[in-house]
Amino acid sequence: MIRKRGSVMDVPAGTGSRGGWPELRVQDWSGTRDTLHLWTQIVGKIRMAHAPMLNHWWHVTLYVSPRGLTTSTIPYSNGAFDMEFDFHEHVLRIRTSNGSGASIRLGPKPVAEFHAETLDALDRLGIATVIRAVPNEVDPAIPFAEDYLHASYDEEAVRLYSAQLIQADRLINVFRSFFRGKVSPVQFFWGGMDLACARFSGRPAPRHPGGIPNCADWVMAEGYSHEVSSCGFWPGGGDEGAFYSYAYPEPEGFAGSTVEPSDAAYGPNLGLYLLPYEAVRRAADPDRHVLRFLQSTYIAAAEGGRWDREALETDPDRLRHPPDQDRGDLFLPGPVRPA
Structure with a gap:
């Protein structure tokens, strides 16, 4: 386990394999990276427009999914929807709790086009959405509807x-x-x-x-x-x-x-x-x-x-031991991390 005290590292050994760690030089995809960055801002701002406030802005973030990045469930009216970047099939999927949905193809297109397609799709699904359509934490901050500069997608x-x-x-x-x-x-x-x-x-x-x-x-x-x-x-x-x-x-x-x-x-x-x-x-x-x-x-x-x-600090393995009268049904077999 990772020791709780001191500075000596006693961490779990992994598989010892480099498999699954791809090589991707920043300079080889900087244009695509910058375009994707702005697309994620649009989707993140959509989540922010509908999700209730959580401390430290935790209500606006995206999450890693097996296919790419997802908003997780977003409340809307008396239902819900989600949005997911699928980086295997290269689409942005929108799914609603009433069974409807839409998809937007990811490819070499300007931010302005992606912005318009995404908001149009939400409108067709009956999800009225208004966002502050200007990027944050970048300079210059070109309004999404006017950004024809960023249009790369590898x-x-x-x-x-x-x-x-x-x-x-x-x-x-x-x-x-x-x-x-x-x-x-x-x-x-x-x-x-x-x-x-x-x-x-x-x-x-x-x-x-x-x-x-x-x-x-x-x-x-x-x-x-x-x-x-x-x-x-x-x-x-x-x-x-x-x-x-x-x-x-x-x-x-x-x-x-x-x-x-x-x-x-x-x-x-x-x-x-x-x-x-x-x-x-x-x-x-x-x-x-x-x-x-x-x-x-x-x-x-x-x-x-x-x-x-x-x-x-705590030990995440604290319940992964043979059951006793105190733990009983809490016994959880199997490793907690790569062995």
Whole structure:
């Protein structure tokens, strides 16, 4: 298991196989990445328009699915709908609780066209939707209806990116399971196009200063209202993307902490630790490589911030033991992670 105390990493060994970790250089799909980023913003804003508010903007995010990215269930009137990017068949699917649905083909098309097709499909399904149709956290922020600049779509690159997300989501969920305190889902934030998971100390944080391009400061203040150690995967920060980890507020000495593996480094301009995806892909045991990074950077944040680790951490295997009179029907056979 991952040790709860100290800095020595004792993490589960993975399969030892590099299978499932595709090579995808950022420079080879930057046009497609930027177009897809804006498409996910449109779909994320649709979810935000209908979902009830949750702390830290958890109601606006997307989630990794076996096929790509999904909104999960979105309430509407007395029913519901969902939207899913299927990166295998390259369509955006919309499904409703009354059995109706629509699909939009994903291909080389401008953001303006995708925006119009998506809102038209919702109208045909009777889902009246109004969004603030300007992207966030990018500069320049071209209104969606006027964006004919971003129009790239490489099917193979998107399929490989989906495979990267599957791996990142799988391992971050393993890491998430060791925390009993307040912890976010593993979720895709479309503002920065990053897959993220946040652990909280339980204490409030100083107001975030903001300063993110085309994103109001009060948005960041809500997102970082409480002390957090956050990690995730981002299709940037390395030749093939990167795993990242940071803390807010950043505790004294965090940037100079000893973290693992040796491929990881602190980027002072970004204010976070990065582990290049390519280093993970080439590692003898990619799973172990990632989990060592996530755990060691979390320890740096938690120890530096004097978190109550004993109260906040847990053993996800605590119910996977032979049943006794206290556990009984709670016996859950099988491994909790790759063995």
